[in-house]
Amino acid sequence: MTDTTATRDTTVSPHIDIAPGHAAFLLDFDGTLVDIAPTPDSVVVEPGLAETLIRLRDLCGGALAIVTGRPIEQVDHFLPGVPTAVCGEHGVAIRRHPGDPISRDTLLELPPAWLMEAERLVAAWPGASLERKRAGFVLHYRGAPEAGSLMEAAMRSWLEGQSAFELHPAKMAWEIRPAGIDKGNAVRALMEAAPFAGRRPIFVGDDVTDMDGIRAAELVGGVGFRIPEDFPTPHAFRMWLRHYAEVRAWDV
Known part of the structure; x- marks a missing residue:
């Protein structure tokens, strides 16, 4: 062929x-x-x-x-x-x-507790990874597709009650970064x-x-x-x- x-x-x-x-x-x-x-x-x-x-x-x-x-x-x-x-x-x-x-x-500092939770979440899903940035972080689930919805739910719960950071979808990933x-x-x-x-x-x-x-x-x-x-x-x-x-x- x-x-x-x-x-x-x-x-x-x-x-x-x-x-x-x-x-x-x-x-x-x-x-x-x-x-x-x-x-x-x-x-x-x-x-x-x-x-x-x-x-x-x-x-x-x-x-x-x-x-x-x-x-x-x-x-x-x-x-x-x-x-x-x-x-x-x-x-x-x-x-x-x-x-x-x-x-x-100049941006607000990312709450350390979110990163700690993100690290625990990634550790529970082999193939998932955490990408740190100065103003936020990304959870990648390309290597663990079944974790995507769970990651989204967890990250949305962290963001409840605040407006300084937002959750954004990406290709096989979820990202938290500053609003705007x-x-x-x-x-x-x-x-x-x-x-x-x-x-x-x-x-x-x-x-x-x-x-x-x-x-x-x-x-x-x-x-x-x-x-x-x-x-x-x-x-x-x-x-x-x-x-x-x-x-x-x-x-x-």
């Missing part, structure tokens, strides 16, 4: 008629630039991705940012030497230019200043958490796309991104 995956991945994609000189690329990391992995630490960066991102950034006059739920330090770990802006933890932390210091919002923090706010913050200001943002993501970023991009005249609705796989998007960076240089 002939494998048609590669053909399908590279030919099915939306048409984006925005020249690099007018574009700002705002890209999610997990499930978009890299394939989803069993754990956050086990993702693999495809060979050539760093070169594509550097070429794209140069074409767009520096208007390229990674907008992710991960801490900025993790993006630097997986994409060393890639000169790009990064919004980490859904916009809690922002580095607007390569080499700039990271600016972080989302990728839409991150997009708006980036688009206020050079080199992003005045350009049309192109936001690409894969998860429900990316919808805030897509809506924010569209509100300022940009476009947004999701995997798999618009690109069938992360690989298809990476192939499209490489193609755009290689053939649209004449539009600059």
Whole structure:
């Protein structure tokens, strides 16, 4: 049987008629630039991705940012030497230019009791994992699918009677983070200043958490796309991104 995956991945994609000189690329990391992995630490960066991102950034006059739920330090770990802006933890932390210091919002401290309960919950479900962040944490249940509903119920009970933190669904995960923090706010913050200001943002993501970023991009005249609705796989998007960076240089 002939494998048609590669053909399908590279030919099915939306048409984006925005020249690099007018574009700002705002890209999610997990499930978009890299394939989803069993754990956050086990993702693999495809060979050539760093070169594509550097070429794209140069074409767009520096208007390229990674907008992710991960801490900025993790993006630097997986994409060393890639000169790009990064919004980490859904916009809690922002580095607007390569080499700039990271600016972080002042947020309430996460109740220690929640983390203790989260650790006990993960210990009871082999395959589940706890991802700590400065402003919250994520419980992953990809390795223990049957734990998902129990995790949701427990986390909702911790949040009762307060409004400073919110529960957000993700792919095979539940995240607690400060109220009002989302990728839409991150997009708006980036688009206020050079080199992003005045350009049309192109936001690409894969998860429900990316919808805030897509809506924010569209509100300022940009476009947004999701995997798999618009690109069938992360690989298809990476192939499209490489193609755009290689053939649209004449539009600059």
